[in-house]
Amino acid sequence: MAERVERKRSVPNYGTHVIHGHSYYRTRIKDINGKVRPLYASTPEELYKKEKELRDEIEDELFRRENPTVREYSEKWLEMQSPRLSYATMKGYQNAIKNYIVTPLGDMYMSDVRLDDLRVAMVPISQMSSKTYDHVNMLIKQIFKSALRSGFIDYDSSEELPARGGVPVKPRQALTDEQVKTLLASIKETPVYLFILIGLYAGLRREEILGLQWDCVFLDAETPYISVRRAWRSVHNRPEVTEKLKSKAARRDIPIPKILQKALQKEKELGKGNYVITPKEGDGPISYSQYTRIWNYVKVRSTLERRCYKYVNGQAIRTTIQHKKGEPVRNNHSIHCDIDFYVSPHMLRHTYITNLIYAGVDPKTVQYLAGHDNSKTTMDIYAKVKYNDPRKLSSVVKEALDRKPSDNTDSQKK
Numbered sequence: 001m002a003e004r005v006e007r008k009r010s011v012p013n014y015g016t017h018v019i020h021g022h023s024y025y026r027t028r029i030k031d032i033n034g035k036v037r038p039l040y041a042s043t044p045e046e047l048y049k050k051e052k053e054l055r056d057e058i059e060d061e062l063f064r065r066e067n068p069t070v071r072e073y074s075e076k077w078l079e080m081q082s083p084r085l086s087y088a089t090m091k092g093y094q095n096a097i098k099n100y101i102v103t104p105l106g107d108m109y110m111s112d113v114r115l116d117d118l119r120v121a122m123v124p125i126s127q128m129s130s131k132t133y134d135h136v137n138m139l140i141k142q143i144f145k146s147a148l149r150s151g152f153i154d155y156d157s158s159e160e161l162p163a164r165g166g167v168p169v170k171p172r173q174a175l176t177d178e179q180v181k182t183l184l185a186s187i188k189e190t191p192v193y194l195f196i197l198i199g200l201y202a203g204l205r206r207e208e209i210l211g212l213q214w215d216c217v218f219l220d221a222e223t224p225y226i227s228v229r230r231a232w233r234s235v236h237n238r239p240e241v242t243e244k245l246k247s248k249a250a251r252r253d254i255p256i257p258k259i260l261q262k263a264l265q266k267e268k269e270l271g272k273g274n275y276v277i278t279p280k281e282g283d284g285p286i287s288y289s290q291y292t293r294i295w296n297y298v299k300v301r302s303t304l305e306r307r308c309y310k311y312v313n314g315q316a317i318r319t320t321i322q323h324k325k326g327e328p329v330r331n332n333h334s335i336h337c338d339i340d341f342y343v344s345p346h347m348l349r350h351t352y353i354t355n356l357i358y359a360g361v362d363p364k365t366v367q368y369l370a371g372h373d374n375s376k377t378t379m380d381i382y383a384k385v386k387y388n389d390p391r392k393l394s395s396v397v398k399e400a401l402d403r404k405p406s407d408n409t410d411s412q413k414k
Helices: 002-010 044-066 070-084 087-105 115-126 130-150 177-187 193-202 206-210 258-270 288-299 345-358 363-370 375-386 390-401 405-413
Strands: 015-019 022-030 036-041 225-228 231-235 238-242 252-255 306-312 315-321 332-336
Touching: 022 044, 036 044, 070 087, 070 130, 087 115, 087 130, 087 231, 115 130, 177 193, 177 288, 193 206, 193 258, 193 288, 193 345, 206 231, 206 345, 252 363, 345 363, 345 375, 363 375
Parallel strands: none
Antiparallel strands: 015 022, 022 036, 225 252, 231 238, 306 315
């Protein structure tokens, strides 16, 4: 009896409101965003229960806003970065955060994360490539640094994470002259031929090649050149070509040799459309799936192991296939596997830069032609190419160190 009296006393006296001829008890509560939310019920007890649930929800939301989990703050951080990131970069950030940060730490509050938690989360990543390790390490530090500035945490434990880790990545190798000769002979008269020529002899990035239009190709100039002004990107397999390049340095004019000039002139005379690399039908930039089909002309002529599907009783089974050099492709005996080395679109560009260095072009000019924003990127390649052969360094070292002491004394006096 006493319990019933106490419960009655705890239920407030709510006002009533008539809706469509029916009378309801009503109260209003202001949520965390300052918005007034009305609540209705048939009895005071029912309305009191709804009010209590909503107040608990608001209190919990307020707590979570002031004490976000790693998942919640990572999503918020990504949203804050989205205006300045390209679609591809944003996608890469989302995948890395989801797989390597949210999966091990997502349910922890930001304020509860300690250095040991971060170290444990980085253990599996330390067994991956150094590039992946650096990428995830950068994201963790950026997220926690932002949380510290916003006052969600009092101490940034990510500052003490080791800056370096992961398995060292094998340095990229440029194609040799013999490999270039083999590659061009194998894919001649195929849709990928012009793409590869532009990469080898103009050093454009993949997105720059696919975004290249004829109004930026000057074949009739005294010195024929390509003007890099646009970049191609794929968003949900839909091509987007914008004038937003990778960096300011990517905007450049590149002289082209005769082999590329002739190939471009031949393609232009066909009058397929405004883009240099076009789909089979229609004008406009190619989609990502169309690009993969074009690059497949290289893959099917390669002796490297590749994945494929075979159908057994109507069921697709994934398997691997590998041909020997010179061997015809199983499903098309007119195609032979002559490419016995790995090749990627970026290797074409790397080969172009390497050839410039071998030709004696100075580093600043190489940096401009490559469109490198950071001179360190150019100098790293320059050092590996220029100073990686003891035979070439021999004369330089001898000239510097094989001097007589009297020669050094005389030079110092002068």
